[in-house]
Amino acid sequence: MEDVQIVTPAGKTGAAATPLKAGTPGKGPLPTLMEIRNLNVWYETGQALRDVSFDLKRGEILAFIGPSGCGKTTALKCLNRMLDAVRGIRIEGSIRMEGKDIYSPDIDPPEYRRHFGWVAQMPNPFAETVYENVAWGARIHGLTRDQAELDAHVETCLRRADLWDEVKDILHSADGTALSGGQQQRLCIARALGTNPDVLLMDEPTGSVDPIAAGQIEDLMLALRQSVTILVVTHSMMGARRTADRVAMFHMGRVVEVGTTTQMFGAPVSAEAKAFIHGIVG
Numbered sequence: 001m002e003d004v005q006i007v008t009p010a011g012k013t014g015a016a017a018t019p020l021k022a023g024t025p026g027k028g029p030l031p032t033l034m035e036i037r038n039l040n041v042w043y044e045t046g047q048a049l050r051d052v053s054f055d056l057k058r059g060e061i062l063a064f065i066g067p068s069g070c071g072k073t074t075a076l077k078c079l080n081r082m083l084d085a086v087r088g089i090r091i092e093g094s095i096r097m098e099g100k101d102i103y104s105p106d107i108d109p110p111e112y113r114r115h116f117g118w119v120a121q122m123p124n125p126f127a128e129t130v131y132e133n134v135a136w137g138a139r140i141h142g143l144t145r146d147q148a149e150l151d152a153h154v155e156t157c158l159r160r161a162d163l164w165d166e167v168k169d170i171l172h173s174a175d176g177t178a179l180s181g182g183q184q185q186r187l188c189i190a191r192a193l194g195t196n197p198d199v200l201l202m203d204e205p206t207g208s209v210d211p212i213a214a215g216q217i218e219d220l221m222l223a224l225r226q227s228v229t230i231l232v233v234t235h236s237m238m239g240a241r242r243t244a245d246r247v248a249m250f251h252m253g254r255v256v257e258v259g260t261t262t263q264m265f266g267a268p269v270s271a272e273a274k275a276f277i278h279g280i281v282g
């Protein structure tokens, strides 16, 4: 794209040809899945990220917290190259997945994005049946060979999203948009799981549902963590405490602190995290 200017020092020096593949978290320290270093992002309107660095470990739930407009969503969108098409965007720095530069010329963006599921704040199911919502990812990426495999895949995704029992009799008769808000959000999670992603990127997934539905989604995240890495943006400090393994605190486009959830909420070090977590700003 003419408007996109992407400078990735790692790519210029030639990235290791490590394949992008799924794996399972082992015992002991979790392996690094993604490595983000000195990420700077400018929109046409100005700079949104400043020297952002953090790691995402396979099998963890990492939560982004911080005041509105501090760059959390922008950082999330960098990881799956969702910002590539934004007019006038400039991205500098290094993002690696399993050691491989994600801007390496041999990365095919649509195939790369298959490794990520995206869940937005507002449930946004397609105006199609429950079945078609979930089958979509497997259809566009050709992940299943026949109807029986696709049916099984849809069932697996709905079970993983804890929605199967509620929709198994209306798979083909109800549109996704006809479900309740909390069900719609779990349907969107099932749809996101449809491409068998390594990472779920969740941008305030409980931000627009009631507290009971939010609790269900948090339980679901904890269950999914066995099989998928989760990066979640949240304004719910309770939610972050309950679900996250680690927390990254954003402030004015920077990551000012990253730590375990216990450390961040028990003994934050940075002035920004102390003030934000104790409700003084934000």
Ligand SMILES: Nc1ncnc2c1ncn2[C@@H]1O[C@H](COP(=O)(O)OP(=O)(O)OP(=O)(O)O)[C@@H](O)[C@H]1O
Pocket (backbone or CB within 6 Å): 043, 044, 045, 047, 048, 066, 067, 068, 069, 070, 071, 072, 073, 074, 075, 086
């Ligand atoms: N598509 C865009 N074009 C221009 N500027 C943008 C765009 N998206 C975000 N920004 C700007 O980038 C900055 C960071 O925005 P971002 O959405 O990443 O913040 P955030 O931390 O997710 O905020 P919130 O908590 O309100 O969702 C803001 O100043 C925002 O106005």
Ligand SMILES: [Mg+2]
Pocket (backbone or CB within 6 Å): 072, 073, 074, 203, 233
């Ligand atoms: Mg946001």
